[in-house]
Amino acid sequence: MKRIDAVYHVRGEAEYVDDLPQPAEMLYAAVFASTVARGKILALNLLPALALDGIVAAFAATDIPGTNQWGSIIPDWPLLATDEVHYVGQPVAVVVGKTKACAQKAAKKIAMQVEELPAIVEPKEAFVRGQIIGVPRTFVLGDVESAWSNCYLIVEGTCEIGSQEHLYLETQRARAIPLEGKTMRVYSATQNPYAAQRTIAQMLGWPHNAIEVDVKRLGGAFGGKEEQATLWASLAALAAWHLQKPVELVLSRLDDLKMTGKRHPYDSDFKIGVTKEGQILAYEVKHYQNAGAYADLSTAVLERTLFHSTNAYFIPNAKIFGASCRTNLPPSTALRGFGGPQAMFVMESAITKVAEKLGVSREEIQRKNLLFAGDVFPYGQQMQTNSVPRTWQKAEQIYHLSKIKQQVEQYNANHFETKKGYALMPICFGISFTKTFLNQASALVHVYTDGSVSVTTGGVEMGQGLSTKIAAIASLTFGIGIQRIKIETTNTTRIANMSPTAASVTTDLNGNATMLASGQILDRLKVVAAKELRVSEPERIAIADEKILYAGEETNLTWAGLLEKAFLYRTNLSAHAFYATPGISFDRVKEKGHPFAYHVCGTAIVEVTLDCLRGIYEIDSVKIVHELGRSVNELVDRGQVEGGLAQGLGWMTVEDLRFSGKGQLLSKNLATYKIPDVYFMPDEIALEFLTEENSFGPYGSKAVGEPPLMYGIGVFFAIRQAMRAFQPQRELAFKSPLTPEQVLCQLYPQEFQEMAENIAVSSTLLAST
Ligand code: MTE
Ligand code: LUZ
Ligand code: MOS
Numbered sequence: 001m002k003r004i005d006a007v008y009h010v011r012g013e014a015e016y017v018d019d020l021p022q023p024a025e026m027l028y029a030a031v032f033a034s035t036v037a038r039g040k041i042l043a044l045n046l047l048p049a050l051a052l053d054g055i056v057a058a059f060a061a062t063d064i065p066g067t068n069q070w071g072s073i074i075p076d077w078p079l080l081a082t083d084e085v086h087y088v089g090q091p092v093a094v095v096v097g098k099t100k101a102c103a104q105k106a107a108k109k110i111a112m113q114v115e116e117l118p119a120i121v122e123p124k125e126a127f128v129r130g131q132i133i134g135v136p137r138t139f140v141l142g143d144v145e146s147a148w149s150n151c152y153l154i155v156e157g158t159c160e161i162g163s164q165e166h167l168y169l170e171t172q173r174a175r176a177i178p179l180e181g182k183t184m185r186v187y188s189a190t191q192n193p194y195a196a197q198r199t200i201a202q203m204l205g206w207p208h209n210a211i212e213v214d215v216k217r218l219g220g221a222f223g224g225k226e227e228q229a230t231l232w233a234s235l236a237a238l239a240a241w242h243l244q245k246p247v248e249l250v251l252s253r254l255d256d257l258k259m260t261g262k263r264h265p266y267d268s269d270f271k272i273g274v275t276k277e278g279q280i281l282a283y284e285v286k287h288y289q290n291a292g293a294y295a296d297l298s299t300a301v302l303e304r305t306l307f308h309s310t311n312a313y314f315i316p317n318a319k320i321f322g323a324s325c326r327t328n329l330p331p332s333t334a335l336r337g338f339g340g341p342q343a344m345f346v347m348e349s350a351i352t353k354v355a356e357k358l359g360v361s362r363e364e365i366q367r368k369n370l371l372f373a374g375d376v377f378p379y380g381q382q383m384q385t386n387s388v389p390r391t392w393q394k395a396e397q398i399y400h401l402s403k404i405k406q407q408v409e410q411y412n413a414n415h416f417e418t419k420k421g422y423a424l425m426p427i428c429f430g431i432s433f434t435k436t437f438l439n440q441a442s443a444l445v446h447v448y449t450d451g452s453v454s455v456t457t458g459g460v461e462m463g464q465g466l467s468t469k470i471a472a473i474a475s476l477t478f479g480i481g482i483q484r485i486k487i488e489t490t491n492t493t494r495i496a497n498m499s500p501t502a503a504s505v506t507t508d509l510n511g512n513a514t515m516l517a518s519g520q521i522l523d524r525l526k527v528v529a530a531k532e533l534r535v536s537e538p539e540r541i542a543i544a545d546e547k548i549l550y551a552g553e554e555t556n557l558t559w560a561g562l563l564e565k566a567f568l569y570r571t572n573l574s575a576h577a578f579y580a581t582p583g584i585s586f587d588r589v590k591e592k593g594h595p596f597a598y599h600v601c602g603t604a605i606v607e608v609t610l611d612c613l614r615g616i617y618e619i620d621s622v623k624i625v626h627e628l629g630r631s632v633n634e635l636v637d638r639g640q641v642e643g644g645l646a647q648g649l650g651w652m653t654v655e656d657l658r659f660s661g662k663g664q665l666l667s668k669n670l671a672t673y674k675i676p677d678v679y680f681m682p683d684e685i686a687l688e689f690l691t692e693e694n695s696f697g698p699y700g701s702k703a704v705g706e707p708p709l710m711y712g713i714g715v716f717f718a719i720r721q722a723m724r725a726f727q728p729q730r731e732l733a734f735k736s737p738l739t740p741e742q743v744l745c746q747l748y749p750q751e752f753q754e755m756a757e758n759i760a761v762s763s764t765l766l767a768s769t
Helices: 006-011 100-107 123-130 144-150 193-204 229-243 253-259 298-307 340-358 362-367 388-396 400-413 464-477 507-533 557-566 632-653 707-726 740-747 749-768
Strands: 027-031 041-045 055-060 091-097 111-116 132-140 154-161 175-180 184-187 210-214 247-251 266-274 280-292 318-324 418-431 438-448 454-457 485-486 541-544 547-550 553-558 574-580 585-587 592-593 598-611 617-628 686-692
Touching: 027 100, 027 229, 027 253, 041 091, 055 100, 055 229, 091 100, 091 229, 091 298, 091 598, 123 266, 123 280, 123 318, 132 298, 144 266, 144 280, 144 318, 154 340, 184 229, 184 280, 193 210, 210 266, 229 247, 253 632, 266 340, 280 298, 298 318, 298 340, 298 485, 318 340, 340 362, 340 418, 340 632, 340 707, 362 418, 388 400, 388 418, 388 598, 388 617, 388 686, 400 418, 400 598, 418 707, 438 507, 454 464, 464 507, 464 617, 507 541, 507 547, 507 553, 507 557, 507 574, 547 557, 553 557, 598 707, 632 686, 632 707, 707 740, 740 749
Parallel strands: 027 247, 184 210, 280 318, 454 485, 617 686
Antiparallel strands: 027 091, 041 111, 055 091, 132 318, 154 266, 175 184, 175 247, 266 280, 418 598, 438 454, 438 574, 541 547, 547 553, 585 592, 598 617
């Protein structure tokens, strides 16, 4: 079945925030931001902006009537900077004008005098200087210290893991509309309507119920609107409150790139010990997370890094350390995988180094250490299924791993300047928000007398197909056609206290709430049907294909007929239901518990061809065995796997996000920041779904949004293998992304060293002329 909104997208009718009809007298806001990474604000002059034609007002931190500090976990971030700035792109003032263009022009006129202070951009430096957000944490299983002495081989290494830009098509935006009394409606492109509601309420000193946040859909988010959308919604609301007029704030692409946080870069150190046969006995890892200037979700992201540090492997002795390090970069934030990908990259690097030292294939080490049912994670939870070995074995078998290996070896023996490489990438991703309390959701369902149905949940449609899945769930529960179901906007007046749409659990949580609410109405309808059919057991009534069945037999009562009767019998045709994931908990003192409802697992095989003279590579194929429950919509799930994979491949290869030593974004536009396009993607993506029973997802389905991103990690190790086929003696770094330039720098270090020296010499000469 297609997505329910596909036709609107194709026709360009799908509505986003700035497609809504424009209210009379709407004004437009633009943001003035810091141009230095760290500094003391000595003076701020808004007057030059106000002097421009069409400019109505400008606001700074002193114009905030209530709380300026915000942040879902640690409220350490000012909406507008007060006396200091801590990253390039940090909002300092908002300018409001009659057009977007004049507001943007005026924002550039604001004059700020700053005393620049030394900035920190590297996480390890921040750590040494005690710039730590929250507290560093350590997960322990077994005893690594005593395990080292039993190891046949111990290797150590370091990973440098790059950042990633979300690059949602729809940049950050919001429209705030003041309403009667002290109330306001805000249309926000956010994954987290309740965070916008509470932050705006606190900013204005109002109760939560004074703010209504409404979200129709997002043009992509990928985590970038889980926390950070709140800032822009709040700034629009601040201006709207002062001016008592609707105000829209839309970030231009370049402002969005500069002013918003990205995926956390990590510097991680590992030490791994194995037996002669390659069984991992001990693994120690230290993650230094580059959190940027404010807490944002960094401590939660770090926590997920700790949870996924051993990925799909069982390691009896593990010591996993992590610290969120405060630097002067834009606050790093959620991005698909949420710290999981970084953890898995380090694990794979450690395994790779072991395999290289032992002179065996990577997959030999991987295979020996796969996680089986009953194995314990360092966080105390037991693996419940054999999904990892099952998908691994299936992938080896149906994609003929031995043949792939043979073909690659043969190709490499017969080619000099091009080499092939392949890598297996198993994944095991925990499903549930790691903050247990967030695993709750509710749904509001109305059935109208014509049999049509309205569903509101706390989930946000951001391209992942949530609306289609929720509609399918309601239609399955009622036994009626999906065309009867309308998915309403996500709105804080209909659903209170909602969790963000994140952690891949939105269908699980909101779908279960939808089933419960629909089920309540269905039970009432069965009583009506029993009365109408003059039978005594309503529980023997069922609805299928809009026909009312009794004891499995079709009756002459239909869905539409039943609804007419139900109304006359004064039946409650509305229901609100609440769902909270059962059985999960985590003890942050012991760092043990059962944080995840279940895990999503799978195995990918990635094959590449590398041009070793030019550094360029092609991804020949990615072949995946991915475990799903009983899919609610297989087409949507397939789209999520392919989309996630594309993002993972891009993160590891071409998406080279860089900051200067002074915290300036260097890859500040799409000429210098590349993302994978359709030509970059492999010609062949093979995808086989395995079904695994799952009692937590609606109708036995499983979360799908984030895990497939991590298959993309395999491409790094496939390219590395090809590099080693060309230059077996080189020490290669575990540094991502592995861009073509990076491949060349590592294959030809002397040449690049000389080139760098020549450039330095010629630029000194140039400077002296
Ligand atoms: N797919 C599309 N098309 N657009 C998105 O923004 N976000 C991803 C994933 N898939 C995203 C997407 C992220 S980061 C998450 S957490 C999940 O969708 C969230 O939705 P879900 O919980 O419904 O899977
Ligand atoms: N967001 C969050 C997430 O707040 N908690 C999580 O555990 C999480 N996991 C993945 C993605 N987003
Ligand atoms: Mo996704 S990173 O949980 O928004």
